[in-house]
Amino acid sequence: MPRFELVTLDSQEWAKALAAFPDRIVFQTPAWLAFLAESQGGTPVLAALRDGNDTLGYFAGCVVKKFGLKILGSPLRGWSTPYMGFNLLPTVPRRLAVEALSEFAFKTLGCIYLEVTDAHLKLEDLTGLGFSHEMHGTMEVDLTQSEDVLLSRMTKSCRWTIRKGEKNGVVLEEASDAGFADDYAAQLKDVFAKQGLMPHYGAERVRALIKHLHPTGMLLLVRARDAEGHCIATGIYPAFGRVAYYIGGASWRQYQKLYPNELVHWYGLRYWKQRGMEVFNMVGTMDFKRKFGGEETTAPMIYKSKYRILTQLRSAAMPVGRAVLRSAYRLKNIGKRRETDSAE
Structure with a gap:
């Protein structure tokens, strides 16, 4: 069974490794990972998918902390990063990478939640693996x-x-x-x-x-x-x-x-x-x-929690988040009108 292993590669080493994969995209490059580290305050993560002595591909993401808890995003919503995910040899099914991801995220990294959007994933890659998903079109x-x-x-x-x-x-x-x-x-x-x-x-x-x-x-x-x-x-x-x-x-x-x-x-x-x-x-x-x-x-955005309640809370949080943004905008405008009225 292939497993993900955490690897430490500098920018040049990762750029060289990435160049070998036809499915490489800008959001997996060393420069983009550095951008995420600065803009999200997270820690970039690189992992090699290994089967014995063979390296089948890589995974790129970023770990952030929310309320002291570790979350793995590849990417997370709101990062200005639509896709990340896996880089795999052409003969390697993506299902193998998805299957190995939970253990890596929850045990190796100690995260409580993971979220991945890989443009090459298909729904059949997820069957029976315990992931929830949302289809994103482009x-x-x-x-x-x-x-x-x-x-x-x-x-x-x-x-x-x-x-x-x-x-x-x-x-x-x-x-x-x-x-x-x-x-x-x-x-x-x-x-x-x-x-x-x-x-x-x-x-x-x-x-x-x-x-x-x-x-x-x-x-x-x-x-x-x-x-x-x-x-x-x-x-x-x-x-x-x-x-x-x-x-x-x-x-x-x-x-x-x-x-x-x-x-x-x-x-x-x-x-x-x-x-x-x-x-x-x-x-x-x-x-x-x-x-x-x-x-x-279309491609599925997949997500999974170590604890089921977190998945349920995530689904409920999206409409709440949109409502908060609208309320913040309205309150800000009310404040501006009051300042104008006071000045007059």
């Missing part, structure tokens, strides 16, 4: 197609807004400065405000992402400006191996009439296509992401 664009074909597969309105953005004088630039984090965070706050919500992270996380990822060449940051030079939209696109991802985009509502968002996204698609990426993962299925002509795919 849209994937085939970047091996020509730009003309990519455009033809978009909706008519998407092509129109790209052309309209160009005609409106929207100028795009590749960013690398720390100021990008402030631009993006401010615009993201405006996006969430439209829905009566508040974002769960701010500029500090984006600064950490830029710090660890941008020097590696695995991160594209796009900034859109209007004719007067105002930053009106931003986009964040990491990539590695064969897949690029859209993990964040925002814009000021007052400038959306200039149609910067689709133009920013089209730039990101072409940028990574030109650099050899084969797939562009939209990380979600909302209407904006559907209009770019991708194919919908």
Whole structure:
């Protein structure tokens, strides 16, 4: 029976080991693990899946503490990290890795809960192993197609807004400065405000992402400006191996009439296509992401607790968390109105 063994590899050693696996993605790289360590205050974990003297693959994740209890995420929700999971030799079934994971998480690491999203997992890999799951969908664009074909597969309105953005004088630039984090965070706050919500992270996380990822060449940051030079939209696109991802985009509502968002996204698609990426993962299925002509795919987010009650509490916590965010936003606005009234 294969088992996971905790391994200690420095950044260069892990990068070399990772390069041998066709299923490698940016969220498993040394740079991304360093980003998670800083932004989540956790401890990166690497484990080798071994069967006797043979190494069948690896697992990458991060252990964090909540109320003094250890939790293993690969990833956890809210990390700005849609996938992690396993790197396995092509002949190794993923079920073997899932089967070995519980003992590693609960006994070797001493965690009470684990959560994994691996883009290559299938439901049949989980049968009878005691994991709960939620299916997560996304849209994937085939970047091996020509730009003309990519455009033809978009909706008519998407092509129109790209052309309209160009005609409106929207100028795009590749960013690398720390100021990008402030631009993006401010615009993201405006996006969430439209829905009566508040974002769960701010500029500090984006600064950490830029710090660890941008020097590696695995991160594209796009900034859109209007004719007067105002930053009106931003986009964040990491990539590695064969897949690029859209993990964040925002814009000021007052400038959306200039149609910067689709133009920013089209730039990101072409940028990574030109650099050899084969797939562009939209990380979600909302209407904006559907209009770019991708194919919908799904993967299970799996989770398991050492104690059953924790799984039940987790399921109940999600709607509560959303309600708390909405309440916080409303209370903040009430406070601002009271300050304004007092000033008057």
